[in-house]
Amino acid sequence: MEPILIVPGEVELAVVAAMIVFGLALAIAGHRIWKGLMGIIGAFLGFVLGYTLGLVFSGELAGFLLGIIGAVFLGAVFYRLVSTGIALVIAAAAFILLYQLGAGVLISILVAGGVFAIVFLGFERLIALFTALTGASMIAWGLDFLDVPAGFIVLAFLAVAAVGAVFQYLDIERKKKTPVVSHASIMKIDVVKRCPTCGQVLTYVPDYDAWFCYSCGRYS
């Protein structure tokens, strides 16, 4: 099996060295540096893609030029849009895995595209998109039964799909924004505290973050 992407020999050693350094850094402080790491992964991926393209269509010089452009571009994309970068990396991994297993370029690209959509959109949004399209198809199908003109059916399909998808996306956003009561405040409310003076149960007042005793009439 031919390798899909070409890495120049000089770069290979640097890649190995970088992998050892970043492997250590990742193991020790992964959660602190992962954004920068995504940028580096993007830069590397961009370089390999650019170099491969340049080499295939022109030669070594074009390879290095395109590689550098690709590295800067994808590096910036990955650093800025970490979630997009992660989706791209996972999709690329799926593509390479399938291709190496002999699935053929087209199928590999299709599956990788699907994987990208799932990771990028999130499962919930993907379901929303799928149901919007399915619902619109059912309406189009029903209208076809009623001998409605084709142009109108197409319009109805597009309108229902677009409105449905937007409506569902907004609904998902709204649901995500609903404030979640923090763990700390749940604990405070659940705790039963008693007044050190009279022994009555104290009431927690979130506005003052303090406990009030109604029988003594003062904060404890």
Ligand SMILES: [Zn+2]
């Ligand atoms: Zn009291």
